[in-house]
Amino acid sequence: MTAAKAKYHHGDLRTALLDAALDVIGEIGPQGLTIREVARRAGVSHAAPYRHFTDKDELILAVVERGFALLQRTMRERKDAAPPDAMHQFAASGMAYVDFALNHPAYYRVMFSGDLLSSTGHVSLQHTSSEALQDMVADITRCQELGMVRKGDPVPQALAILSTIHGFVSLVNDNRIQHLLENPYTLDQMRDMVVTSIFEGIGARTA
Amino acid sequence: MTAAKAKYHHGDLRTALLDAALDVIGEIGPQGLTIREVARRAGVSHAAPYRHFTDKDELILAVVERGFALLQRTMRERKDAAPPDAMHQFAASGMAYVDFALNHPAYYRVMFSGDLLSSTGHVSLQHTSSEALQDMVADITRCQELGMVRKGDPVPQALAILSTIHGFVSLVNDNRIQHLLENPYTLDQMRDMVVTSIFEGIGARTA
DNA sequence: CCTCCATGTTTACAACATAAACACCGGACG
DNA sequence: CGTCCGGTGTTTATGTTGTAAACATGGAGG
Numbered sequence: 001m002t003a004a005k006a007k008y009h010h011g012d013l014r015t016a017l018l019d020a021a022l023d024v025i026g027e028i029g030p031q032g033l034t035i036r037e038v039a040r041r042a043g044v045s046h047a048a049p050y051r052h053f054t055d056k057d058e059l060i061l062a063v064v065e066r067g068f069a070l071l072q073r074t075m076r077e078r079k080d081a082a083p084p085d086a087m088h089q090f091a092a093s094g095m096a097y098v099d100f101a102l103n104h105p106a107y108y109r110v111m112f113s114g115d116l117l118s119s120t121g122h123v124s125l126q127h128t129s130s131e132a133l134q135d136m137v138a139d140i141t142r143c144q145e146l147g148m149v150r151k152g153d154p155v156p157q158a159l160a161i162l163s164t165i166h167g168f169v170s171l172v173n174d175n176r177i178q179h180l181l182e183n184p185y186t187l188d189q190m191r192d193m194v195v196t197s198i199f200e201g202i203g204a205r206t207a
Numbered sequence: 208m209t210a211a212k213a214k215y216h217h218g219d220l221r222t223a224l225l226d227a228a229l230d231v232i233g234e235i236g237p238q239g240l241t242i243r244e245v246a247r248r249a250g251v252s253h254a255a256p257y258r259h260f261t262d263k264d265e266l267i268l269a270v271v272e273r274g275f276a277l278l279q280r281t282m283r284e285r286k287d288a289a290p291p292d293a294m295h296q297f298a299a300s301g302m303a304y305v306d307f308a309l310n311h312p313a314y315y316r317v318m319f320s321g322d323l324l325s326s327t328g329h330v331s332l333q334h335t336s337s338e339a340l341q342d343m344v345a346d347i348t349r350c351q352e353l354g355m356v357r358k359g360d361p362v363p364q365a366l367a368i369l370s371t372i373h374g375f376v377s378l379v380n381d382n383r384i385q386h387l388l389e390n391p392y393t394l395d396q397m398r399d400m401v402v403t404s405i406f407e408g409i410g411a412r413t414a
Numbered sequence: 415c416c417t418c419c420a421t422g423t424t425t426a427c428a429a430c431a432t433a434a435a436c437a438c439c440g441g442a443c444g
Numbered sequence: 445c446g447t448c449c450g451g452t453g454t455t456t457a458t459g460t461t462g463t464a465a466a467c468a469t470g471g472a473g474g
Contacts, residue, residue, distance in 0.1 A: 029322075029325070031325050035463085036462085044422065048422050055462090114380075125383070129384065133384070160405060165374065171369070179333065179337050190366060200408045202404060257432075258453065263432090
């Protein structure tokens, strides 16, 4: 009645469940992500979610897909806002990726935890990760043509960058480097240093 | 009776449970890691584990500690086997880390999943990760003194390397880059390229 | 107005984590 | 040698979870 799509009895329960699921992950952690808790927060019975998701896995998958959509949108926006040369746009999308992960830890966790889903190897997951890598390979290739990045197969270069970025945000989000945060560096500074380091690793010339 | 310590009724049930837990993670995945399944595999009742671990978390923690001990031992061995100069030893320990993660995916998963334990932020975890970073910082400092690595604060350099390595093995172990394995590269080749890339990122001179 | 189907609810069952009460068994001590 | 005792494993019990099946409801289309 307020503003939602207001479809049936509840009014877009599906979306409400996805929101609740994300909240749970953010507040209690992924191990507290239970169908019943999600239903509780949405104010419906514990079996209601099964009208929208056949499975707990399918609910999680839906959250993951939403997360990837948001990530993709964020990266595109930041890319479009960057200077129009290939190198700046590449760097911007990399930064956008890191910032997305740090600003939406709950989303990033579901998207890459790998422990939340029962059957490891869902097709959609590989597909989305694959897409990110493909985009990055294209960016690197453009930068190479402009002489801004060392020549060579762009695939391992993209993999190296993705590895660094993914590793950094995973360590930060999982609280594995808390003791570093007591150091003279802020999180943003460390982010910059790590990103700079890996960009130098592929022979990128900073503007 | 065979060879185990043969202590009480069962004969070192604690160790048997840890072994079983690791097996479960390797075979079924972390979501199949239940106290009851572990007990089943050890051939005891589902409540027996509570004589050795107060909690499911404590069992997992014990597996994690074992994993870190094995990792530390592996790295030390490979370091000792490398040529005695600082640079080779540093590279050797980095490679050892990667190989450990790829050869013992179950251990690595428990050690770094972050979703298996209910309370995120167990002290022991931060401690062990912190140790690895401290060691790396020491190595980098030695290499810097020898002019083998670019001068500068070694902490962000170590963090960059740890991020890359952790990210790479996480992506591989979570099957996020399967489509790359169909490429002309073997896993070992990709490992070498990624590690080389990040080492160049900190201005390391390869021998 | 009435019917139907999508949506939500109740009820039910098996597996789980965990606690409490119980049973066993090997060593300590007489 | 016998008896007790604490450490180890078992049984039983409770509350929570995922999920299926039967049931209820209310808005859309006739």
